[in-house]
Amino acid sequence: MKFQPRASHFIDGEYVEDTNGAAIEVIYPATGEVIARLHSATPAIVEKALNSAKNAQAAWAALSGTERGRILRRASDIMRERNYDLSVLETHDTGKPIQETTVADATSGADALEYFGGLAASLTGEHIPLGGGDFVYTIREALGVCVGIGAWNYPTQIACWKGAPALACGNTMVFKPSETTPLSALKVAEILVEAGAPKGVYNVIQGYGDVGASLVSDPRVAKVSLTGSVPTGRKVYAAAADGMKHVTMELGGKSPMIVFEDADIENAVSGAILGNFYSSGQVCSNGTRVFVQKGIKEAFLKRLSERLAHAKIGDPMDEDVSFGPMVSENQMNIALGYIEKGKAEGARLVYGGERIERDGYFVQPTVFADVTDNMTIAREEIFGPVMSVLDFETEEEVMARANDTEFGLAAGVFTNDLTRAHRIVAGFEAGTCYINTYNLAPVEAPFGGSKMSGVGRENSKLAINHFSEMKTVYVSMNDVEAPY
Numbered sequence: 001m002k003f004q005p006r007a008s009h010f011i012d013g014e015y016v017e018d019t020n021g022a023a024i025e026v027i028y029p030a031t032g033e034v035i036a037r038l039h040s041a042t043p044a045i046v047e048k049a050l051n052s053a054k055n056a057q058a059a060w061a062a063l064s065g066t067e068r069g070r071i072l073r074r075a076s077d078i079m080r081e082r083n084y085d086l087s088v089l090e091t092h093d094t095g096k097p098i099q100e101t102t103v104a105d106a107t108s109g110a111d112a113l114e115y116f117g118g119l120a121a122s123l124t125g126e127h128i129p130l131g132g133g134d135f136v137y138t139i140r141e142a143l144g145v146c147v148g149i150g151a152w153n154y155p156t157q158i159a160c161w162k163g164a165p166a167l168a169c170g171n172t173m174v175f176k177p178s179e180t181t182p183l184s185a186l187k188v189a190e191i192l193v194e195a196g197a198p199k200g201v202y203n204v205i206q207g208y209g210d211v212g213a214s215l216v217s218d219p220r221v222a223k224v225s226l227t228g229s230v231p232t233g234r235k236v237y238a239a240a241a242d243g244m245k246h247v248t249m250e251l252g253g254k255s256p257m258i259v260f261e262d263a264d265i266e267n268a269v270s271g272a273i274l275g276n277f278y279s280s281g282q283v284c285s286n287g288t289r290v291f292v293q294k295g296i297k298e299a300f301l302k303r304l305s306e307r308l309a310h311a312k313i314g315d316p317m318d319e320d321v322s323f324g325p326m327v328s329e330n331q332m333n334i335a336l337g338y339i340e341k342g343k344a345e346g347a348r349l350v351y352g353g354e355r356i357e358r359d360g361y362f363v364q365p366t367v368f369a370d371v372t373d374n375m376t377i378a379r380e381e382i383f384g385p386v387m388s389v390l391d392f393e394t395e396e397e398v399m400a401r402a403n404d405t406e407f408g409l410a411a412g413v414f415t416n417d418l419t420r421a422h423r424i425v426a427g428f429e430a431g432t433c434y435i436n437t438y439n440l441a442p443v444e445a446p447f448g449g450s451k452m453s454g455v456g457r458e459n460s461k462l463a464i465n466h467f468s469e470m471k472t473v474y475v476s477m478n479d480v481e482a483p484y
């Protein structure tokens with residue numbers, strides 16, 4: 001098998017196998033073909049990975065930030081040099097078109113390694129002068145062993161968005177990719193070692209939810225960063241709380257995108273396409289509730305349908321293909337189930353709505369109009385290529401409706417009224433907002449959710465605070481006064 005890795009896990013600088021672990025079949029979503037067979041981690045593998053990370057941590061933290069940063073930046077360079085091969089692997093792991101994976105996966109991972117590699121040498125505490133000559137200084141310290149648990153939509157990116165800031169701060173990591181897309185994180189681990197990361201600094205073990213749970217509850221673990229669904233987030237957060245561990249939760253969403261009559265319709269349609277159909281709709285921050293002001297509704301739907309007819313659906317390895325399969329048969333069936341619910345609850349099907357008759361797990365880009373706030377497709381995260389278009393009349397009305405959700409990951413507005421744009425984003429209950437664009441996530445900017453969509457932020461300088469803590473040192477320059 002062409003994509004079969006040397007072994008299932010990467011621990012202490014090398015590939016490790018334990019065939020006693022439950023089988024994991026890796027399936028190419030475009031054909032349904034098995035492209036690799038792996039094993040879930042046994043308790044012995046979990047033990048080996050955590051010991052390796054624990055043993056490596058003090059020496060890694062003792063390197064200067066410049067040295068740690070140099071290794072991360074070298075890894076970034078290697079990832080960029082191998083971008084095409086890594087993208088081919090990512091396309092086979094996830095089914096996403098090569099047109100996407102060559103620009104949004106290993107490159108995004110490389111950005112994180114480069115950015116946090118660059119920051120590593122500048123991570124410091126501060127000096128705080130006090131009265132009478134006393135002072136405090138703070139020491140920024142690593143947390144220790146961090147666990148990363150990934151979703152299946154951006155496996156390389158998630159492995160790096162968690163690993164890069166963790167390692168920059170002097171932590172070590174055990175990363176568990178999603179069982180659906182286990183291959184590319186192994187390449188990230190290989191590349192880090194090639195770039196000079198000492199053994200045990202970044203380990204990858206495979207497994208289902210039970211392996212993730214055993215990592216989260218282990219007393220050696222200081223922090224857990226999860227990318228996944230809200231139900232999993234609830235469980236992982238609760239288990240982490242038991243050990244008072246630090247957490248970052250990057251969870252699901254049902255984000256609003258508001259299009260006002262004064263917006264540039266072409267740009268708004270582009271935003272809606274990017275925010276609903278990129279990666280076949282399998283993006284957490286997608287703006288799947290598209291509120292369109294009544295006066296432009298039909299014009300918007302007409303232009304959207306015309307543009308969707310140009311989506312090139314097919315073999316994701318064909319560079320002209322812009323829309324690929326869903327990640328798995330299971331995920332496809334979930335999306336098809338929601339499409340049936342949309343029809344049954346009275347939404348108007350404007351585009352798509354069917355499985356595509358070919359091998360693999362292809363669902364047509366699907367648009368429903370006349371969706372109302374209480375329909376299931378407007379309330380639940382679908383995580384597939386299904387857009388709901390809802391009508392609105394006034395700004396006040398749409399603001400309240402946009403926020404009427406338990407989620408708070410992202411939100412966007414298209415308008416040419418400058419003050420309205422800022423008023424709207426000020427009112428959004430969401431962690432990541434967009435004005436006249438959608439779904440960009442540069443490493444320089446914080447990314448994450450409010451409400452049920454998450455805790456903490458990834459990327460940007462803020463991520464440093466989530467992977468380190470401050471030690472406060474009070475220094476007295478005076479005699480100690482005691483009452484007796």
Ligand code: NAD
Binds near residue numbers: 149177228251449
């Ligand atoms: P999921 O919640 O089913 O699984 C996520 C990961 O958690 C997997 O690796 C899984 O094995 C592991 N897991 C499951 N149960 C666990 C447990 N009890 N303890 C520890 N680990 C456990 O999510 P998924 O289906 O892989 O991914 C889709 C979800 O991820 C969507 O809800 C999507 O919105 C979300 N997502 C969020 C972001 C973000 O940045 N906010 C990014 C991508 C995906």
